[in-house]
Amino acid sequence: MKRSIKKVAVLGSGVMGSRIACHFAGIGVQVLLLDIATPGWEGNKLPKNKLVNDALQAAIKSNPSPVYTKDVVKRITTGNFDDNMKDITSCDWVIEVVVERLDIKQQVYEKVEQFRKPGTLITTNTSGIPIHILSQGRSEDFKKHFCGTHFFNPPRYLRLLEIIPAPETDQSVIDFLMHYGDVFLGKTTVLAKDTPAFIANRVGVFGIMSIFNTMEKFDLSIDEVDALTGPIIGRPKSATFRTADVVGIDTLVKVADGVAQNCTDDEARDLFKIPAWLQTMIENKWLGDKTGQGFFKKVKIPVTEGSPEERKSDKEIYTLDLKTLEYKPRTKASFGSVKAAQPIEDLKTRLKALFTAKDKAGDFYRHFHYALFSYVSNRIPEISNELYRIDDAMMAGFGWEIGAFESWDVFGVAETAQAMKAAGYPIASWVDEMLAAGNTSFYKTENNTSLYYDVASKTYKPVPSAGNFIILENYKNKIVWKNSNAWLYDIGDDVVALQWQTKMNTIGSEVLQAVNKSIEIAEDKFKGLVISNSGANFSAGANVGMIFMYAIEQEYDELDMAIRMFQNTMMRVRYSSVPVVTAPLGLTLGGGCEMNLHADKVYAAAETYIGLVELGVGLIPGGGGTKEFVVRAADEMHEDEPETITLKNRFFTIATAKVATSAFEGYDLGILRKGHDEVVINPQRRTGEAKNAVIELYNQGYVQPVKRTDIKVLGRSALGALYVGINSMRLANYATDHDALVARKLAYVMCGGDLSEQTLVSEQYLLDLEREAFLSLSGEKKTLQRIEAVIKKGKPIRN
Template identity: 40%
Template sequence: MTVKASQKSASSIRSAAVIGSGVMGAGIAAHLANAGMRVLLLDVVPQSVTAEEERQGLTLADAKVRSRLASAAVARMSKAQPAQLYDPAWTARITPGNLTDHLTALGDVDWIVEAVIERLDIKREVFAAIDTVRQPGTIVSTNTSGLSAASMVEGRSEEFRRNFAVTHFFNPPRYMKLVEIVPTADTGPEVVQLLSELCEKRLGKGVVIAKDTPNFIANRIGTFGMLVTLEDTLRFGLTVEEADALTGPAMGRPKTATFRMLDLVGLDTLLHVVDNVRERSSDPSEQAIFARPALLEQLVAAGRLGEKSGAGLYRKVKGRGGSEIESLKLDTLEYGPKRSVSSPVIDAAKAAKGAAAKVKALLRTDPRDRYAKFAWSTIKKTLLYSAAQVGIIADSISDIDRAMRWGFNWELGPFELWDAIGLAESVQQMQKEGDEIPSWVTAWIADGHQSFYRAADNKRAYAAGGVYKLEEQEADMISLAALKASGRTVLATSGASLIDIGDEVALLEFHSPNNAIGGDILTAIRQATKEVAKNWRGLVLANEGRNFCVGANLMLLLMEAQNGEWDEVEDIIRFFQGSMLDLKRLDRPVVAAPHRMTLGGGVEACLPADQIIFSPETYFGLVETGVGLIPAGGGCKEAAGMAAERALAASNGKPGADLQPHLNALFETIALAKASSSGYEVSRLGLMRPQDRVIMRQDARIAEAKRAVLELDRAGYTPPAEGRIRVAGREGKAVLKVAVQAMQLGGHISEHDALIAGKLAHVLAGGDIQPGTEVSEQYLLDLECEAFLSLCGERKTQERMSHMLSTGKPLRN
């Protein structure tokens, strides 16, 4: 029986096939496997055997040879960096094959994704082959980055075309949030709905609906931005370094800025994208905008394609002191040392907090400055071009902004940026300079509107058709920014805020620099636990920062240690430990929802929670040994408790269970400063508890944590009793120290590493007491504090702390 798309749900899509095992095809296949799907990865049959295959006596008739391309892609997945899979073992979910021998298998899958070379003729051939075997109702999508979707399926049946759309993933598919869904005139609305639900809920992506125009949304505007930046760099006489200093974080964009990003993309790839827009456009002005830049043509002709060829706008050269980066001198096309860039304008932007403030500082610190003029010119052109594309590449400014945030990692999309610099004021300046403003923008301002966005009903509304329209938001998403804009902040310090997220649940949001835990956050935790105990059903720990928490305020600890203020250091540790105990002993449920970097003190802030909801991209680890310390905010105490609980569970509750194997595993994780490469890997590191879990969709983590709080509350929550922890004692410590000595004798760790590991062993084992002794939590916290203080006094630890603060990298001394 044929199942139509309207009768399917995202959860019913259990299997998929990916056609093409190149970079994108393999990446998509891996991410579908991440979502729990069974995946068939197919590629063409090779036309010749390799030398190695020939030595093995294999021929083109052998199955191993015929499926070599897909098999090799699967083999690379478990070793890829950055990792494509959340767990390397999940390659077992992917079956390699070839399009000749395994074509009929496409009749057994729920979703077919085409990801072959960007050539219209080849894609048409692939779809013709798929059409001979697919079951009616099976969705087929293409990962094209800009070819005409309608042209690809010309000649296919009406039923095929109804179930076809573009699903344009960005590279790398696991990490990049954006998926552009592009329907054709024939695509059924139920197909668009199903693909949107599938990409958002199963794959954890952010979806925008684009129109079937050249390069869709993100690449269209991103390419335009690169072209105008190059044009203005030459016009204002800037260097490559100067342009990148102005169009990176100073403008609320990634560190790769413009020209570093161009090298990563590939200069030849950019020319291909430029050609695609120009050749598919019938508008002379658009064709002129997307003319091939002579400079890029020269570089590509010379084989300077960017990072893949070793040289582009930058190049890396090896010298006696190691590798150095050189930059292209645009007047001579020769390379020279890359120079740092500084000016009052750039310094003001760096000092400002938040993307909006940075851009304002960039433009207004000294508007007469050459750098400010360059920034204004590139921003102005990008804003006007984006506004001119509304209704052409996408129906909503919201989708355009989301596409640029999710696809190019801009902190602000073009219309959000326009609001940040002042809509009416900036348009007046543009008009004064003779620029043509899209009529809908002038009409919007004439109607008395001061911005494209405004807060409304705990959500955000955007300009659409002359009125504000509420931004669509999934039921399982909670926006803290929108809640705060609506006045839902309960209390706040400089480092954290307590926010009402509805249903009598409060959320504590960290917002200090890098969300590092200092006195401001600890004070907020103390205040929040008192407030929640009186007036709320429970507490969520989460935020919308770049990272959940990178650890404790290392700078403060180093300053106090260098000054010999040991009482101050101890006060900091005790304040941290006490705050974590307040969370653990709160008589309301607490659920943590970490994301991305959750390190050191960030982990210690999560472990007191009754449950942890991990997002898939959570990099979780007690990494204090990397800066010469051990966890002292309760991390060691919690680890010792986990070892005891696991020993008890492994022995089916029998007293006297062997602690050592469980202690050894956690000791290794902490001593080697291991951090997970995904939320799923937390379990393998031993830091996930039975009640903790991972959800695929990062955007839903706050809503899911809220649901968990309410469920615990409905079940009649009572806080865990303050129990005692059975420890391994002096014999367990001795076992751990033998392992440390073996590592040191083998040259794997330094003398200072061994000192740190020895202190860690002492704390985790509960010190020099009788094996199997049950100790209080406070006893272990005292051991943590003592060891931490002693390590802070070590010169080599202070050197490690200083090196981490200055370079962001660990020092092995």
């Protein structure tokens, strides 16, 4: 049958249920969110749906937000099991997310069976109860359409969705959910077996328990371990112990206990046994963030200096000493090898340096990886027949940048296996067989396709998801042009794609050179150009270090040339003779935003944080961003409203340095164009979608745009109104004196200067005003102080 999802019922409004409901609403699906009636509602005259409504409101107010935009909540209808279970008849998918008790889940399923129409999907988000047990006693149609769909919290941000079939689950149901999760929910959908903790939690909790053991071996503190197991090795900032506090130490212990009790053949079973100090934490209710303390605790520190009004308690984070179980001030970990590796941008190169280090950190990294590699090799085929599923699950569920088997490839499979055996870490026999057959890696690339070693067939097979995604690194044999920071790839069908790699993917002279060269090559030999980056961020903006250097040395001619080059490059993007389509993701700020403003079309990942933020460093957008907002404001003006309203909205978006917290908010800020630019829920699909757009634009008979000379600017009639707004912000202390100075410069440019009447001007006229304002502000002392703070501390000061 052809299946579509128009309405979903979520049963259970706890932390996971309410957030799953929000994510479905965010992608445009109608949601029915149900829970038990509010306890005591009859006697206390409380609203019957107070429990579910309060849970939904708590989710909406939580940080990070579970929704792309606040208005999506309109798609969620709430109710209770007593009155509204009958309404699931109209739903295409019922997701059960009630408390982890078999008897309660079975009671809910009994009610579901009364009202669910045949063929409706019914899934559970359980993480601890075997899927096959949950479906026992249900009807044949229920069993055919029942399986596990294990989301990770928070569902909007953690991309893993484990699909766990029960014995009677129809294959078409599994196929549909694998596809739907990928395309519509934006998930890395991983097929898992019905084994304790499935894939991600099984390996993830092993990793944490293994670290508990390894840190004792090397006498490391909590602060030292978190310094070693965070972003430096491609793991989240929360590293190990902070992650445990966020997830909940009771949850960690529950999963570990479940594996220890139920996985009798697990060779590492002893590692899942709870250490005495951890048991004490459970008894003391030191469960992490949910109880206010866990491995870390906020402690009030009295301030003794200053006036009585200023002597308020300050809060400082203390760390638990596992030897004494007392909280102490955090200590900054320092390892020579880590310090030496920090400047290395490429993760794989950095991992090699850390893995071979000769200090205590190096010893920790080797044993840390040996234990992980040993464990995952022995989990095949127990939890997965395919090794890539384990890597996918860990990257999507635990935020790893690189999977375990891929890491093993980085260090060299054969030599690492030999070292592991010597250190007493067993490896699975299939790894020895793979190496003996002359296969030296778990992954390889052939014909631009990622292949994995298939243990069952002892051959390499394509990673299934790779066929749906364009992974630019797979096109290393198709490099058309490159410089030291950027690569232009032939991605097939007469389309080229540009990516670059700098710190935070900032844009300097070499990136600008690459953009210009790529357009030149595309115009000569290809249908068009995709601009996409594979890292976590599209671009954090222009290279402010270069701006600071020119300004501090008063090299204003050089700075003027640099700004002209940036502006001309953005105009080259706009006025190329072939389509240029961008595919942003993550931070897309300042100059990165300006590049997208000038593209023919944008395919933005849902998690794109885009905005013009130059006001924060005492500048205005100088790469065409200010000009483009004026152009768009002029095009949006209409007779039904005062002309200054549209310009004011555009002005304050820049003046307050607003950043969209999702690509959908990018529409609201006027950065993305409704009905023109697209949002892609699964970030791995954006490059492929951008390529398809290039081909479509080309086939439609793409015509090079004509430069604009008809842009209406309002001059003094709007300038006065904007100045009044700026002064009001200053008087209300929403802006500093320097903020007001910068904002007035911005207003001057956006109004087209001090013109006595409305005038039609060219884009170049606006670009010249923009550049002049940028140059004058770069000489301001307070602007230089802000830029210096960004360079040294990563964020501007407010002066």
